Amino acid sequence: MTDVMFCLQDVKPDNMLLDADGTYKLGDFGVAYVKDKGWELQDGDGGYVAPEVLAMNPGDPGSIPTSAADVFSLGASVHEAACGKRLDQEWRRGVPVTIGELEQGPSGMSQGAEGAEPFVLSLPEGRSAALARLVSDCCRRDPSARPTAAEVAALATAVLRAAGFDA
Numbered sequence: 001m002t003d004v005m006f007c008l009q010d011v012k013p014d015n016m017l018l019d020a021d022g023t024y025k026l027g028d029f030g031v032a033y034v035k036d037k038g039w040e041l042q043d044g045d046g047g048y049v050a051p052e053v054l055a056m057n058p059g060d061p062g063s064i065p066t067s068a069a070d071v072f073s074l075g076a077s078v079h080e081a082a083c084g085k086r087l088d089q090e091w092r093r094g095v096p097v098t099i100g101e102l103e104q105g106p107s108g109m110s111q112g113a114e115g116a117e118p119f120v121l122s123l124p125e126g127r128s129a130a131l132a133r134l135v136s137d138c139c140r141r142d143p144s145a146r147p148t149a150a151e152v153a154a155l156a157t158a159v160l161r162a163a164g165f166d167a
Helices: 067-083 129-138 149-162
Strands: 016-018 024-026
Touching (some): 129 149
Antiparallel strands (some): 016 024
């Protein structure tokens, strides 16, 4: 994942490779968007594809995937690793930023001040609140509300260190 040159568009567990040194690498760049080269929408694995990519029209010059799409896919993949199952269907369109966004009435107005509290997906017992927040932030419905790839790396390192891992 990068903020500059390309968007892999196919981040999922099957494309995460582990080398002999224990370093994860991403593979399968067959559907990647490369800056100034264009892209082609192909059937992706709907369990990991960002909702904005599914809504895009590759024939529209203004319809360009961003690294936020890869961040969504990474979040969906980490969710699967943490839970042992894919994101539930209701969250594949993205996770709301706040509880209020989730509980909006017909007028679109939040149902009270408590609605400003961040919405966080539930993970199984034994998973940290920090991991749940990281996954939720990566899977936000609004691409601009997702962390950048660099922020994900920093947050993931902090989560691992807090859990006692040498990251």
